Amino acid sequence: MADLSVNIAGVEFNNPIIAASGTIGFGHEYGELYPLSVFGGISCKGTTLKERPGNPPPRIAETPMGMLNAVGLQNPGVEHFINVELPWLKKQNTVVIANAAGSTQDDYCEICEILSDSDVDMIELNISCPNVKEGGAQFGTSPESVEKITSAVRRHCTKPLIIKLSPNVADIAAVARAAEGAGADAVSLINTLTGMRIDINTRRPIIKNVTGGMSGPAVFPVAVRMVYQVKKAVKIPVIGLGGISTWQDAVEMIMAGADAIQIGTVLFTDPYAPLKISEGLHGYLDTHNIPSVRELTATVEV
């Protein structure tokens, strides 16, 4: 069997499949179905300094081959995360990635300092949540703002730092380079694309927040393109996500340039997807006599 292990910024993952933030909470629910070690890592629900109630419903709308969400960073706050969720997560034999969100630069610095004193393995900086006015998305929209927030946070963050990039930008490669230049250990992309649906009978947006983040298979080609561009632009590891739903998608995303992948929305369609993707990856690598998934990264021939 091929070797699925990967190393991202010095952290060993048993396999390259990471659960995407916001789709798996803190792991308990999917943990009812299978051991969470089927994931190489888990990126936990976006966490802020204080508890946040989130947005009013409806928060969800379906789209062709995808969905919109505007959960609005509902979370119990970083203290609860560290005291209640983290001790359990650390026993699940998977890499625990905290997803840190905030409204101001000071928020980000403070939460990263708190998380740096905890047992989390890595921190993913959520500067691209599109669903909260002060959800940090303004930090993720330009190379300058990404450079600024990343270098500020870097001074407070002693854990490996992943910057999660928004696709709602003009030049994703420039944004990734800015993150790398400011000290990011890795980048993950793409966060959701901002979208909107309208109920034509009521003339009202389906989502109470009006707009929401679009995810699912429909965004996959956009994600592949951006991962491809970013991989060529930076030397730090690239975590690819956005609409991956099959093992073939996983292979494609890795070929485009991903050192690891995240899966999210597909869990809602098929909760057993990580097992199927893992099995399919093994099968593909074995069939093509590729000893390690690491040798598949960025092998697209253009």
Next chain:
Amino acid sequence: MKFDAQDCLLVEKNKLTPTIYDFRLRNAELAGITRPGQFAHLLVPGKTLRRPISICDVQGDIIRLVFEIRGEGTKILAETEVGQTINMICPLGNGFDIPKDKKIVFVGGGIGVPPMLYSAKNAGEGSVVINGFRDKSAVILTEDFRNTGCRLIETTDNGSYGIHGFVTAPLEEVIDDCDMVCACGPTPMLRNIAKAAAEHGKECFVSLEQRMACGIGACLGCAVGINRADGSFTYKHVCKDGPVFNAKEVAW
């Protein structure tokens, strides 16, 4: 095992009205752990999101689902043929807690009627079912509810069948003889039922719905506003904390 995603064989399919379907699906393992008021999350071929459908009844290894075509997803589901399977995550949610020694009024409105059947079958002596429909053409499950042993009252909004009017009028007549109210239906109906129950000092449990993604409590999509006992506001989630909520905590 609390729940699982498994294929369930469609063994019987009936059309109750032009838009309401009655499916009987076989899966002994999932049927064996399903309780009244819980729901199943059904995979729809070609769709990203599953569709939550409340459990109508469980008989042996058969899970019965009665659902209405509301949009594309339920239309595709309705096209499933006997002999095909549907992948369901089941059972989900908390369900109704039905104490045998209590007299319960079950109130269902429209497509909120089916989830009350399994509950009513498990109810104690003297319980009452009040089912309300738009008009005669929308009336479903009359025989099934008669067979529960509960007293059955049916209403239609336009008087074309049963008692003319909303479910709240007969509810006012029977509520004082009962210990608690369980209800499922449109939000305005539930709000009025909750108000009536509060006025009569009765416990009231309501089954709610909301646009849903994961179905198991991970994504926090299906939020419902809740007034905490200390007066603060929060959101709980229909899929994991519900679908059944104590009416007095719902921020109507």
